[in-house]
Amino acid sequence: MAGRRVALTGIGVLAPGGIGSKRFWDLLADGRTATRRITFFDPTPFRSQVAAQIDFDPAEHGLGPQDVRRMDRAAQLAVVAAREALEDSGIGVGSGPGSADPHRTGVTVGSAVGATMGLDQEYRVVSDGGTLELVDHTYAVPHLYGYLVPSSFAAEVAWAAGAEGPATVVSTGCTSGIDAVGHAAEVIREGSADVMVAGATDAPISPITMACFDAIKATTPRRDEPECASRPFDGTRNGFVLGEGSAFFVLEELDSARRRGAHVYAELAGYATRSNAYHMTGLRPDGAEMAEAIRSALGQARTAADRIDYVNAHGSGTKQNDRHETAAFKKSLGAHAYDVPVSSIKSMVGHSLGAIGSIEIAACALAMEHHVIPPTANLRTPDPECDLDYVPLTARERRTDTVLTVGSGFGGFQSAMVLARPDRDAE
Template sequence: MVAPGGIGSKPFWDLLVSGRTATRTITHFDASPYRSTIAAECDFDATAEGLTSEEAGRLDRATQFAVVATREAVGDSGLDAAELDPYRTGVTIGSAVGCTTSLEREYAVASHGGRDWLVDPDLAVPHLYDYYVPSSMAAEVAWTVGAQGPCSVVSTGCTSGLDAVGHAVRLIEEGSADVMVAGGTDAPISPITVACFDAIRATTPRNDEPATASRPFDRSRNGFVLGEGCAVFVLEERERARARGAHVYAGVGGFASRCNAFHMTGLRPDGKEMAAAIETALGEAGVAADEVSYINAHGSGTKQNDRHETAAFKKALGAHAHRTPVSSIKSMIGHSLGAIGSVELAACALAIENGAIPPTANLHEPDPECDLDYVPLVAREAQLDVVLSVGSGFGGFQSAMVLTGPGRAER
């Protein structure tokens, strides 16, 4: 994990169960000219996290996140690189905006701060090409673990992190790999990204209250808070993991993705496509709707999204939706675009591991149209066996993944 509020899985989990928020005024650049000037930033020092000076200078911030998170994941997994078959080991990384931070920085350099229409290529860094091709992010992770099997980037907007893990699972199921290193990473807190979300008024202008600005499902919500981060997992067949004594956090029971083909940023109010993804994922997992014990919502804090997925939960789970705890960790760590799906999966796995549901921070007055149990303000103890995590992305992408407790029988 690389997340706002702490680097590593333990600081991440400690932040979530405490109900604290990591949102603040942007420090990466002077954001004062913009409509929204707050974000959930990672306190990340590449050198302190073990990257060499060459890596720190060459790699984009999002790629640095991925390399550091990969090292933690592989170390935690107990995998011995010397015993891995490199051709049966693969990588799938999700990202919505790739190396945006470095691309924008280098454009500013090559164009003299945007003054020149014709840029000067001699001013650009020699590894600029790596910033243009997001595949470089997956390649760096592959080099980190010595993987020479399937290697790819999944970029489906804000569902990228979920979809990358789903793709990795499919590669194992079809026999293309034995071990997959998979996750999502994004470092989008940059002037161009902030300006783009300002233009469509998707982010909150609640700049005087950064710590409480992200308010999913609350009546007073008025947009999401931008974030950054990364989560990486080691995936393998359950029996293989158990045979080598690995600690299993959770099983991937089912996964599905749909697209509404409706609008670039808009959502149908009935949640039909997300509901279809949920129903398919539950069916693949062999899980009945009334077995779901927790839902990690997309919960971005925009009015249309929160109402959309509330409707989807009701459609997919029926009456059980009103008995199922739901929460949004974006209330604490913001929305890290293509990374957030994996970050939320990590929260789900740790919720199963620790028997606790992260709260929805800043939820004081629920929107009457959002009438489910959104676990307001305070974490809740619960034994979780079936957890549903969902994502919704611009372009109409809707994804759902079912995680199961490690003791549950395989599908």
């Protein structure tokens, strides 16, 4: 079983500005932004008052009142995205002809903050708006335990997929979305499953989250022109824009996918993660740990640095991150760092914490599909310390056979993944 290759054959995306992978891609290719003033609650008391929200109606996507009562918003997004990925892949799970074996089909879900919105809402109820020191649990929804334990996300996706194989939750902060997909690929490579439904979800736009990021001044205080608030690699940036979303994929053993005639978006050729063991929120300016993750992922993919056609940056829009990443690209890619296009889609869809890594994998696979590199929106005043080609403002047509995507998270997590065309060496 060792050395089995992993294909990505299905994509499902719910992201700000567009539900479904097609609308998501159209927004990126057009360079449009989905950031706006928060409408989920009154943001007036907060320093940061903008976010990237999804216009999502559960009923429109087949979720009934009982589903909505049982599942936090993040779980709802995950189930709908997973269903789209399964439909896109054309694979069935069950006993029908050509269906995947349920016992050989697994699930991996990434999430940084779990059921934030459900827990926030229920605390307000049981504490009577924060007035009760001793909360009254009798007012809580009966499914509160499901909000508390992130494992409920994996259970919901497994039920939706009919998957009876390995089911896992990965929570590594803002790299959760890459790490969940990377873990799922390893499960297939080692032979523990043949098909994995893998991705990530987070719906963190709530008062408690805004208060936490306000306290450390990580999110932008820019309130005028919310659509221009997220400015990765720009000299005028002053913090990231919080977002929400979910992206899921169907991963399969490559030979099996080819035998059933599946459309293969990309091969998950390499993945690695590292920790800087340095600081909860701080980053070393030399980018050494991210560079090491990139080198390791390239090694697993057996790909030279100069074969990378596009780099999807973490690009959160903070000075510390943007400069750390720039240094990491130079350290790991060498002179090629100055030639390869780099961009950040967070400029358009915000930073959805644990979900964004999977959303960015979807962007990379679609960039390979369409031979178009999404731009870094709002990049008008380049930071002189970020001197690479960050594809400002407008998408760029370019053949992309091999793509690198990276993530960086609180706690020092640094992850990298290489996506490639399976037949790239034969062309």
